[in-house]
Every structure is written in structure tokens, then in C-alpha cells.
Amino acid sequence: MNKKLKIGIVCYPTYGGSGVVATELGIALAEKGHEVHFISYDQPFRLDIFSEKIYYHEVSVPDYPLFEYAPYELNLTSKLVDVALHEKLNILHVHYAIPHASAAVNAKQILATHGIDIPIVTTLHGTDITLLGKDKSFKPVIEYAINMSDTITAVSEDLKSETLEHFNIKNEIKSIPNFIDMSLYQQEDDMKLRNRFAKKEEFILTHISNFRKVKRVEDVIKIFNKVHKEVPAKLLMIGDGPERLKVEQLCRKLGICDKVKFLGKLKVIEKMLSITDIFILPSERESFGLVALEAMASKVAVISTNTGGLPEVNIDGKTGYLSEVGDVNKMVSDTLSLLIDNEKLNAFKENALAHAHTFDLPNILPQYEAVYQELSCKMKS
Numbered sequence: 001m002n003k004k005l006k007i008g009i010v011c012y013p014t015y016g017g018s019g020v021v022a023t024e025l026g027i028a029l030a031e032k033g034h035e036v037h038f039i040s041y042d043q044p045f046r047l048d049i050f051s052e053k054i055y056y057h058e059v060s061v062p063d064y065p066l067f068e069y070a071p072y073e074l075n076l077t078s079k080l081v082d083v084a085l086h087e088k089l090n091i092l093h094v095h096y097a098i099p100h101a102s103a104a105v106n107a108k109q110i111l112a113t114h115g116i117d118i119p120i121v122t123t124l125h126g127t128d129i130t131l132l133g134k135d136k137s138f139k140p141v142i143e144y145a146i147n148m149s150d151t152i153t154a155v156s157e158d159l160k161s162e163t164l165e166h167f168n169i170k171n172e173i174k175s176i177p178n179f180i181d182m183s184l185y186q187q188e189d190d191m192k193l194r195n196r197f198a199k200k201e202e203f204i205l206t207h208i209s210n211f212r213k214v215k216r217v218e219d220v221i222k223i224f225n226k227v228h229k230e231v232p233a234k235l236l237m238i239g240d241g242p243e244r245l246k247v248e249q250l251c252r253k254l255g256i257c258d259k260v261k262f263l264g265k266l267k268v269i270e271k272m273l274s275i276t277d278i279f280i281l282p283s284e285r286e287s288f289g290l291v292a293l294e295a296m297a298s299k300v301a302v303i304s305t306n307t308g309g310l311p312e313v314n315i316d317g318k319t320g321y322l323s324e325v326g327d328v329n330k331m332v333s334d335t336l337s338l339l340i341d342n343e344k345l346n347a348f349k350e351n352a353l354a355h356a357h358t359f360d361l362p363n364i365l366p367q368y369e370a371v372y373q374e375l376s377c378k379m380k381s
């Protein structure tokens with residue numbers, strides 16, 4: 001029988017895939033009887049449930065006039081040592097290499113001076129490797145933190161290959177994909193909700209992201225601008241971030257503001273996805289594309305780029321279509337090919353839902369649990 005463990009989870013609390021995966025993982029582990037301690041600088045945005053098995057420890061960064069830059073990594077390291085010691089953690093699972101894995105490695109060394117050997121699991125999520133990892137000012141730290149972790153996981157086969165290609169990694173990397181809890185998704189149109197956003201004859205296209213440059217949000221608007229001229233449609237833009245202003249300006253320039261609705265950082269996206277026909281994700285990089293999977297779980301066809309791990313999620317010609325980054329014209333014709341053929345659109349939607357099931361929580365959670373159990377047995381022996 002698997003031992004119930006005390007697991008520390010370190011993640012970013014903000015609107016983004018790595019925080020979502022870490023939070024959902026922690027909640028699922030708690031439901032299986034493990035004790036889960038979240039450690040971050042703010043309450044993770046999807047951590048809004050009550051459970052006697054879930055704890056949250058906030059890392060505070062005091063403001064010393066002496067420091068021009070607040071040393072968050074050191075405050076995090078101290079907090080990890082404190083929580084591991086006092087809560088008697090069995091495992092520390094950190095999401096994102098910088099600064100979480102490097103802080104955990106430091107904490108592990110400090111804990112060793114207290115006679116405690118705590119295993120570290122590092123999950124690589126993407127931009128920690130594909131963007132920061134290529135920055136020379138971070139590379140040595142990232143490589144060291146990965147090599148000093150007891151187990152490394154990457155969220156797609158593509159991210160695993162990319163990590164092995166760009167870093168000198170001594171240990172095995174396990175690929176454990178993103179997951180979703182299928183029971184939380186609804187696949188039936190809520191007609192009342194749909195009618196609030198679109199007329200009866202209009203299709204709904206949706207994009208969700210943190211509006212960072214890497215998401216190429218302007219391409220979403222460019223695609224929609226061509227699509228709506230051929231078929232009646234509305235575009236829902238969910239999320240917010242640095243590119244928002246530029247994108248709104250583009251909508252104004254194209255005169256399509258009445259057809260594009262910016263809904264902001266919605267916490268619950270399932271409802272909006274359930275009224276969506278096509279999800280658009282034209283990212284420059286995407287190590288997995290959790291949001292595409294969330295759309296597919298809501299029975300939505302996906303138009304995306306073919307970058308990173310996206311081809312592992314969105315199956316070209318089956319659950320949606322893949323294009324080269326920036327190939328707006330192909331993404332337009334692919335979208336139209338689905339919208340003008342109802343039978344095809346429905347078949348793609350069904351395929352998307354079926355493929356999403358392979359990433360359902362019960363299929364992926366045991367892979368993380370196996371990692372923890374293996375490490376916890378190793379530490380005892």
C-alpha cells in the first residue's frame with residue numbers, strides 16, 4: 001500500500017499553466033490522503049478550496065532600503081527550510097526551474113546540516129527552459145538546479161528533448177504530461193450563456209492566455225478579422241497581460257471592437273469554453289499547451305501552431321489543425337474549413353473530447369505518485 005506523504009509544492013501563484021498544474025496536482029494529492037503544503041509568495045489563484053489536508057505558507061520579502069533588488073530566492077529558501085523542518089515534509093516538489101529549483105537545492109543543502117535528507121522533484125514547464133534557459137545569465141544556475149534535483153519531470157516529450165539538447169543533464173528526465181480533471185468540464189452548450197455573447201447564427205471563437213509576447217495574441221485578432229468576414233462569428237478574449245493594449249488597438253484599427261469581447265482573467269473558464277466552437281492558440285512557443293487541452297475537454301476543436309509540445313495535444317487533422325508559427329492565412333483557412341462544414345466541425349469536436357480523456361487526472365496522477373513513492377523508499381533505505 002502506498003504511504004501517505006507530506007508533500008511541499010512550490011509554484012508561481014499567478015495566471016499561468018505551471019501554477020494551475022501545481023495547484024490541481026496538490027488538490028488531487030490531498031484528496032488521495034496526502035498532506036500538501038503550498039509554498040509561494042501569494043495564494044495560488046486556483047487554490048480556492050477548503051481541505052484539512054491542504055496548507056499554504058506565504059513567502060514574504062521584507063523591504064530593506066539596502067537592497068536595490070529584493071532577494072526573493074533567499075526568502076524562499078529560508079521558508080522551504082522552515083516548512084520542511086517543522087512540518088516534517090517527505091518530498092519537495094518544485095514547479096519551474098527559476099528560482100524554485102535552485103532555492104530547493106539550497107534548502108536541501110541547509111537541511112542536510114540538520115541531518116535531514118529531503119528529495120527534490122523538479123518539474124520543468126517550458127519557458128524556464130525555452131526562454132530563460134537560453135539566457136546565458138541564467139543557464140549555469142538552471143543546469144545546476146536540474147542536475148541536483150533527485151527527479152526531473154518535463155511536461156512533454158518535446159520539452160524533455162529540448163532540455164537534453166540545450167543542457168548538460170546527467171539524470172534521466174521523465175515526461176509526465178499536463179492533466180485535467182475531466183469531471184469538471186461540461187460539454188453541453190449553455191444556450192442562455194451563449195445567447196449573451198453571440199447571436200443564434202454566430203460561431204464563437206475563443207482565446208485564453210496571459211497575453212505575453214510568446215502567445216502572439218495579435219495573430220488571434222488577425223485570424224478572427226478574416227474569419228468573421230466569411231462566416232458570422234464573435235471572439236472571446238480571456239486573460240490579460242502585457243500585450244493587451246496593443247491587441248485592443250489592433251481591434252480598433254480593424255473596426256471589429258463590437259465583435260471582440262475582452263473578459264479579463266476569469267478564474268472559471270469551463271463555462272466559457274463550453275459555449276466555444278473553435279479555440280485559437282497561435283503561440284510562438286508552447287511546451288504543452290494546457291489551455292488547448294482544457295478547450296478539448298470542453299469538446300472544442302483547436303487551431304494552433306505546431307510548436308513545442310502542441311502536436312502531442314492537438315492532433316493535426318483530427319482534433320484541430322496545426323500551422324507554422326505566424327502562418328495566419330493557413331489558420332484562417334483551417335478555421336473556415338471547420339466552420340463551413342458542420343459535420344466536420346462536430347467530428348473534430350468529438351475527437352478533441354476523446355483525446356482529452358487520455359490526459360484525465362486518474363491517468364496522470366499515479367505517475368507523480370509513483371515518483372514520490374520511489375523517492376521516499378530510496379530515502380529510507
Ligand code: GMT
Nearest residue numbers: 016017018125126155286287288289290
Ligand atoms: O504559457 C505561459 O505563459 C505560462 C507557462 C507557465 O509557466 O505557467 O505555461 C507553461 O507551462 C504550462 C504547464 O505545464 C504549459 O502547458 C504551457 O505550454 C507552458 N507555456 C509555454 O511553454 C509558453
